Amino acid sequence: MRTAYTADQIRAAEHALMARLPEGTLMMRAAAGLAAVCATALGRVYGSRVVLLVGSGDNGGDALYAGALLARRGARVEAVLAGSRTHERGLRAYLLAGGRVAGGAAATAVERADLVVDGLVGIGATGALRAPYDELALAANAAPALTVAVDVPSGVDASSGRVAGAAVAAQITVTMGAAKTGLLVDPGAARAGTVELVDIGLGPHLPGPDVVALTGADVAELLPRPGKESDKYRRGVVGVAAGSDLYTGAAVLAVGGALRAGAGMVRYAGQHAPVTQVRTHWPEAVVTELSRPGVEEVGRVQAWVLGPGLGTGEWARELAASVLASDVPVLVDADALTLVSRDPSLLRRAAPVLVTPHAGELSRLTGAARDEIEAARLEHARAAAAELGVTVLLKGSTTLVAAAGRPVRVNATGTSWLATGGTGDVLAGVAGALLAQGLDCYDAASCAAHLHGLAGRIAAEGAPLAAGDVAAAVPEAVRRVRDGR
Ligand SMILES: NC(=O)C1=CN([C@@H]2O[C@H](COP(=O)(O)OP(=O)(O)OC[C@H]3O[C@@H](n4cnc5c(N)ncnc54)[C@H](O)[C@@H]3O)[C@@H](O)[C@H]2O)[C@@H](O)CC1
Numbered sequence: 001m002r003t004a005y006t007a008d009q010i011r012a013a014e015h016a017l018m019a020r021l022p023e024g025t026l027m028m029r030a031a032a033g034l035a036a037v038c039a040t041a042l043g044r045v046y047g048s049r050v051v052l053l054v055g056s057g058d059n060g061g062d063a064l065y066a067g068a069l070l071a072r073r074g075a076r077v078e079a080v081l082a083g084s085r086t087h088e089r090g091l092r093a094y095l096l097a098g099g100r101v102a103g104g105a106a107a108t109a110v111e112r113a114d115l116v117v118d119g120l121v122g123i124g125a126t127g128a129l130r131a132p133y134d135e136l137a138l139a140a141n142a143a144p145a146l147t148v149a150v151d152v153p154s155g156v157d158a159s160s161g162r163v164a165g166a167a168v169a170a171q172i173t174v175t176m177g178a179a180k181t182g183l184l185v186d187p188g189a190a191r192a193g194t195v196e197l198v199d200i201g202l203g204p205h206l207p208g209p210d211v212v213a214l215t216g217a218d219v220a221e222l223l224p225r226p227g228k229e230s231d232k233y234r235r236g237v238v239g240v241a242a243g244s245d246l247y248t249g250a251a252v253l254a255v256g257g258a259l260r261a262g263a264g265m266v267r268y269a270g271q272h273a274p275v276t277q278v279r280t281h282w283p284e285a286v287v288t289e290l291s292r293p294g295v296e297e298v299g300r301v302q303a304w305v306l307g308p309g310l311g312t313g314e315w316a317r318e319l320a321a322s323v324l325a326s327d328v329p330v331l332v333d334a335d336a337l338t339l340v341s342r343d344p345s346l347l348r349r350a351a352p353v354l355v356t357p358h359a360g361e362l363s364r365l366t367g368a369a370r371d372e373i374e375a376a377r378l379e380h381a382r383a384a385a386a387e388l389g390v391t392v393l394l395k396g397s398t399t400l401v402a403a404a405g406r407p408v409r410v411n412a413t414g415t416s417w418l419a420t421g422g423t424g425d426v427l428a429g430v431a432g433a434l435l436a437q438g439l440d441c442y443d444a445a446s447c448a449a450h451l452h453g454l455a456g457r458i459a460a461e462g463a464p465l466a467a468g469d470v471a472a473a474v475p476e477a478v479r480r481v482r483d484g485r
């Protein structure tokens with residue numbers, strides 16, 4: 001499991017550790033790790049051109065000490081001192097090692113560099129980058145050099161991943177002691193590049209993480225495995241209430257996702273047109289054509305998937321109410337999210353609810369503006385889970401899973417090829433199948449997001465995909481996490 005922490009959590013741990021060590025020890029450890037990553041990235045240190053962007057705090061101190069180490073190995077290092085003051089001891093060590101202070105236009109130095117070290121601000125930053133840091137960040141982004149960010153890319157809020165103005169887009173971020181939340185959550189995550197962790201001994205002083213990212217091995221542990229005495233009922237029956245005479249494809253895709261994700265049986269319930277389609281595509285599914293909008297006669301299921309392609313009219317509303325009146329977990333997606341945002345009382349039920357919105361759908365549910373949600377995904381996912389008393393899977397380039405009292409789980413297995421119609425229906429089916437197999441909403445949502453993202457990568461292999469391909473690739477994704485690939 002990858003773990004990440006807020007700036008406050010890191011600071012508290014650093015204070016506890018620093019109290020036991022001679023002054024400056026942590027910064028030396030940080031700088032040594034940073035210099036080692038820079039050296040590897042450069043390949044050949046001797047004769048290479050390195051430019052340090054140095055802010056006024058300890059983030060700049062890290063950069064200066066690392067610059068000193070690189071200068072001692074023969075790199076031509078220039079420092080752009082951007083702040084009103086500079087880390088004094090760091091600067092002294094740097095100058096002693098033969099490092100130079102850039103004269104003239106900083107942009108010119110940056111343009112000629114092989115490697116730019118972004119030491120403008122780290123966890124001590126507040127708000128958008130101020131001048132001249134903002135211009136330096138943009139100059140680093142425009143330059144051909146490789147950019148290595150110290151601790152966090154400057155301009156990315158370490159605790160949330162928010163980007164409120166100019167920000168460095170790094171190829172590598174060398175983070176000290178433990179990863180910061182903003183390196184895992186977009187839009188910050190997209191600026192971090194590869195994250196390299198430098199161990200400075202913070203481990204024993206860290207509290208429980210703020211956010212976590214499951215690895216394939218974690219998912220393999222959580223996934224149910226059919227035992228000898230499993231039959232189709234014990235493996236979990238998932239009900240799918242999706243699709244309508246207008247939208248038949250969503251039903252086919254959601255059922256497909258559920259079948260591929262290990263449900264013992266899939267029961268589909270819907271109107272005539274999607275029933276015909278589901279029968280044709282999936283002879284494995286047990287299909288009920290509904291003569292009225294209610295699922296009481298459909299037979300026993302262990303979880304419901306509700307909403308993809310359902311429509312938002314009276315028929316759909318009554319069907320949603322009937323599904324939500326059941327006593328099993330319900331996944332609420334797509335049109336059903338619109339229905340419950342019109343009538344939030346539908347979500348008041350004893351059994352668990354998993355909602356799977358994208359930012360626009362979450363905006364309808366909570367009333368927060370869509371742009372605001374996109375800018376602060378973590379806060380909004382968390383707040384929605386707390387306010388609605390449900391588990392929230394917020395879709396996006398990094399999908400988040402939030403549940404009250406648990407660290408938010410971040411999924412980064414996805415690919416931008418997944419941003420195509422119908423993939424959400426497949427995800428709903430996969431998550432529903434995991435719910436029916438007994439995983440709680442938090443685990444079902446995070447395992448489904450992981451497998452769905454991986455299936456997307458397998459299906460795409462660098463080329464466009466159709467949602468049906470993603471469903472077909474889910475078994476291979478399961479195989480890969482089980483085999484540790
Ligand atoms: N405390 C420690 O023992 C360690 C700290 N380390 C480094 O120290 C960093 C934290 O250092 P600091 O607490 O000094 O804080 P930072 O260096 O992150 O930033 C604080 C400085 O930046 C300025 N600043 C804040 N927001 C700004 C903005 N939006 N635009 C322009 N300037 C802004 C402040 O006025 C202040 O001078 C970490 O990120 C890490 O790189 C590491 O060396 C590990 C050990």
Ligand SMILES: [K+]
Nearest residue numbers: 121150152154
């Ligand atoms: K930085």
